[in-house]
Amino acid sequence: MSIYHRFASLEHDEAFFRSHKRPEPAHSTSRTGSNSSTQSLPGPSSLCLPPLGAQFAGDSPSHSIQDWQHLFAKAAYFSGYDPLYFQHMVIMIYQNSRSGRISTKSITQYGVTTYDNLILDSRSRFWPGCENLLPEYRRSNVRKAIAISTLKNYTKLSNEVKVSLPWDETNAGNLANEMNLMTAKPPLDLGNKLLQLGLIQPHxxxxxxxxxxxxxxxxxxxxxxxxxxxxxxxxxxDQLDQLFDPLLEYSPEAMDINYNVSTAFTAPPLLDGNEKVDSIIQELISTQTNYTMGLVNLLQNFIIPLRIHVLSHSKLASGEGPNSKSGISKINQVFPPTIDEITRINCILHDSLNKAKYYGYVEVFKVLGMILPYFYKAFIRHEANLKSFSAKINKFSQRNQKKIFENRNLNKGSYTVREIDSIVSGSLFELPKLKLILKRLYDTIYTQLGSRTDSEEMAFIDNSYNIAIEVINAFGGSLPDEGLEISNPKHRFFTPSGKLLTELASKWPEQLQYDWLSRKVVGIYELKNVKPAKDSICHTDVLIIFSDYLLILTINDPKFYLKRDEDSLRSISVSDILMHSLINEKPLPNLEIFPSMEVSGWVEIDHVIASTYKGVSSIQKDEEGSFLRFLSTKPYGFNSSSKYTNITRNYEIVNTQDDGNKIIELITKAKVLHKSQSFHLFKxxxxxxxxxxxxxxxxxxxxxxxxxxxxxxxxxxxxxxxxxxxxxxxxxxxxxxxxxxxxxxxxxxxxxxxxxxxxxxxxxxxxxxxxxxxxxxxxxxxxxxxxxxxxxLSIGYKNDLDYYLNVFTGYSTESLKSSLKQKEHEELEAQKKKEIEQKRKAAPKAPVPQPVKRPVDAPDRTLNKKKSLIHKLFHPFKRANDANKLPNNQASKANDSNRKISDTYIPRGDKAQYTHLYKPIPEL
Structure with missing residues (x-):
């Protein structure tokens, strides 16, 4: 099968992502003794951290997501507050599925404990706690279970916890009396949130x-x-010459969509058979075909044979095993794997366009709106790799002219250095060229439709067209008349090369305004905050891993969330836009899809511990999701511009392709980069x-x-x-x-x-x-x-319980979104009324006719003398001609001064005002 068909059919995607899927870590909960030997150590699997066990003894059994949800649905949740030691407390009471007896899970600032099959009578040595229950609760097994569980918790407190006041069965009974049944949320939601916060399961x-x-x-x-x-x-x-270079690793973006012919429009397009539209579509497909086939042929006839040759030659020369990458890594530095990434996405687009063209321009726009967002990440990585591509390939050619370029077994396409440079570097011009053709196609359709632009078909085209143009503009394809808006100079910062970047976010910390000569960007990810602020729908954060700091930006634009919920097509992520800006030193695009952000937290890279865990996804309902917890080991936790202290920050991974362990590995690599002294690195x-x-x-x-x-x-x-x-x-x-x-x-x-x-x-x-x-x-x-x-971590548990009881139980995303939509609707209606009023006021009024002035060049007395003779001769006819006499302007002016005229503006025009009807003035 050719490279084109392997990419276009998605057979490559299926094989690649299946082989690169990480195996799930084994959640071992076995405890070792105080004096451990290698015989009692667990096997070399993922490191498993149980829920906080610093003060409490006992292990929490491992459950699958399905087991947890089965338990949550039938459990009862009680909350209370102990001012002496435990403070906020949540106890989950459920029936053991095997024995049928009552069991509890108790969560406090000191961690979580599980008590299975509680003894709820006088046989229990913790029974005195039940004797202090109120009379109405003494027959309640639930209240007995609470009293016994709280008293057991106290006896298991670590010696490190300072006990200043006695806490006995009286306190346990009183706490059990005061605890309240949680009814603000369904039991399943209450339990799922505990999993999302990472409080009760292993990490x-x-x-x-x-x-x-x-x-x-x-x-x-x-x-x-x-x-x-x-x-x-x-x-x-293995000794590593360099820690890592993600740009030299093949990393295609997984596509969760596949183009199928739309069934929304069963009728032919309104401009079906229009020659002008069809010719532009053909030009679009022809241009995209040229770029695609140029890349496919280069891979098939030069780069892949070269990789095969170098890989096999390295194995034979060194006697290394099949996993040897010493030779291929050098080839990747000259011909980076991003060439494969842009070829892959081009093949997918080309195949979809060829299918869509037979169904008209509507399907063509649908394909572009669906697939162009997947171009963005591949092309920004490719652009970063091409900064010194010409110099590298020229140097490579000088060293290997005869061995490689003149070898027809390797260079099957007889490529020259200039041709390779033209194909690889020229691929960056594909998106701007497609934009010009796409804009011309859109304008032509809009013009040809005439009065039919309000159709459902045009609305569908508008949506797809806007998404495609936004992607190209974000990559850097803005036309000169679509310039970027200049941001506030106070929010700018410089990269090591001196390139000025536009505003990233407000509340930028002073610590990150300097040291850009040594700071490196290790990774950028878009995550969903598990603990959003009260009365806010802003739950999407952007994690930037620097070599010295962990920085968290919060998207604080409510319209971003409302718009994202309404869009059916995929839009490029904010993390990809930021990566493009930081890696390729490009200004942030002035796009509607790019929201406002603020710095919500930051911490030194060597004072954070990251772990991953599984929970119930809030993105894909009732499915398993991957989560991250960042724990600051500083007493004050994460630095923040707000007064609220965050010791832990919990997130759900938005992109299912990203893996929690992959992000944690990047943080570990950032710690290596942060070292101040020289070292040798081994993996x-x-x-x-x-x-x-x-x-x-x-x-x-x-x-x-x-x-x-x-x-x-x-x-x-x-x-x-x-x-x-x-x-x-x-x-x-x-x-x-x-x-x-x-x-x-x-x-x-x-x-x-x-x-x-x-x-x-x-x-x-x-x-x-x-x-x-x-x-x-x-x-x-x-x-x-x-x-x-x-x-x-104990402070983190305390803060998480406070959020769980005081924020989450009263938090409703749907009601917040509904109120925001209503507010936005009211603002739009008010804006429309304002615009209508402004147009009404600005509309030109009918011109008021001006009286014609009669020229008077001489004084009346002189004029009367000159016309006295004529006046005497024609005086008998005076009365007969009075009716035809012109009005007296002088009297009119006097009368006008006494009239009341409104202040309404009367347009006068901008032409010269003539005071005489004839020029030159006739003389008698």
Missing amino acids: TFSTILLDTVYDNFSDQTNPKIVEDNNKMVFLLG STPTSFTIYSTAHSIDAYEVETCNSPFALFLNITFDNPQRYFETHPGLYLIINAAFVNDYTIRLFGLSKDGSFELDETIQAQDLQSTLKKILITNYELIFRTHNNITDA
Whole structure:
């Protein structure tokens, strides 16, 4: 099958996205003992963090989404407040499906506990709590379950919680009396929100950072130790020359639509058979065909044969396995995979246009409105790769002229450097050319329709046309008369190259107005906020991962949400527009689809812990969704312009193609980029859990500002590890590794709180897998012991419960949208009335006729003397001629001064005013 048919038929998409789908992590909830060994460690799967267990003992069993929803629908939810210790509390009471007995899940600021099969009589040692119930509640098993659960919670508080006042069965009984049944939302909605907040289910992540420290230059170091250190670091994984370059990775955007002929318009188009319209459509398809086939032929006859040759040659020369990418990565730097991405989307568009042209121009517009939004991301990535394409291919040609360009087995199309540059670089002009033709087609149809432009057909065309034009304009295809609006200079900032970007958002923090010489953009994602503000429908945030900060922008334009709900076709995402602006240094487009934003939070990259979890999607109802939690380890949480403190921020991933673990991996890479000292970078071999190891000399490690909580020391021992922990407060785990012989390594490990100790000898080839087990175990122990991380998470639970009880229960998106739509409708009606009134006032009035002035050049007395003789001769006829005499203007003027004339403006025109009827004035 040819490349064209493989792309156009979507066979490639099906195979690619199926092979790149991440396996779901295993949610292991087994607890290790205080002194763990590698035999009791979990396997090297994704790291699983249970719900907050810093103060409470016991594990929360793992459930599927279906199991959770079955439990939620039949549960009862009670809320209360304890001013002494627990503060806000939610207890979910349900019947165990197997035993039929009452069970509870209790959620407080200290975490979640599950009590299955409660004993609700005097056999329970917590029965005294039930004896303090009010008389009307003493026969209620529900109230008994609440009293017993709260009393059990108190007995399981950690010793780290300072108990200043007694809390006994009296407090438990009083709290059970005061708790209220939650009825503001259906039980299923109440339970689903707990999942979306990530309060009751395990979290996972599959990437971790490990600092590796060696000493090759001290007096105690000998050549043998240096050799062992060099040998051991290469057991950590593959050494990376660069951390990552997402532009050199093939990353097509998944399409959730497929073009089918519309059934909305069964009748032929109104201009069916119009030669002028048909000729423009043919020109459009012909232009798009030229670009598509140029790219297809270049891939098929040059780039793909070259990749196959280089890949096979690298394997034979180095003896590497089938996963070798050393050769192909160099080819990708010259011929980036974004060439494949734009070829793929062009093939899909070309195939759809060829199907649509037989059904008329309406279907052509439908295809463009559906598929052009998928051009945007591919083309902005491609443009970023072409900044130095000409220089790279010229240098590549000089080195490989005979071997590659003159080799007809590789260069089957006999391409020259100029031809390749023209095809690859010239592809960026495709969208502006399509825009010119599309605009001409639209104007022609509008003109030809005449009085029929109010038809349903034209409304459909308008919608598709506007979407297509907005996409092209966002990419940079604005015509000179469609210039961009200049933004407020106070909200601008410069990139490292000095390129001025227009306004990103209001409330831009001062910390991010500087240091652009070292700051890098790692990733931008559009996410849905699980905790939107009260009385607001603004729930879409944009996450920007910089190499030093995590920045969150909130789209605060209500009209953006109302418009997005009404649009049936896909529009380009705000995150893609921002990526285009930051990566390609382009100003933000002045589009209706681009909303206003504000900075709602930011935090240093080394003070955030990200994890992912599963919940019930609020985007795709009743389906499983992927969520993210960002936990700030700072006492004040995320920086924000508002007074509200956010320790945790929870989001649902909007794009189903994005994976929570992928975003977490980018944050880990950002932490690597943020390091201030030199290091060697190693990546563990691909599994479901990845370790990035940064190898520092000990001198560099001591002054490094961005460190991992875990450190591996090669052939370095400590006489007093606890003292080293005290001088390095951010360090949680020390591992020492040394060769026993060429094939075995001895490992010593100690955690900061002493909950983990290790002394074991392993095979050298097992170093990676053993380190994975150690790190997974210790990260889980961090979330089960008292430290600054669990203190921050406890505050996060407290804030989330406050939101759950005081905001969510009274929050209704539909009612807010309804009121906004009503308000918008009233504003439009008022605007229409205002425009009508302005037009009425500005309408020209009928001109008022002006009296003709009779010229009077001489005084009356002189004139009377000259005409006295004639006057005497013709005096007898005076009375007969009085009726035909012209009016006296002087008297008219006097009378006019006494008239009352309104202030209404009378248009006078802009021509010269003539005071005489004849020129020159006739003389008698």
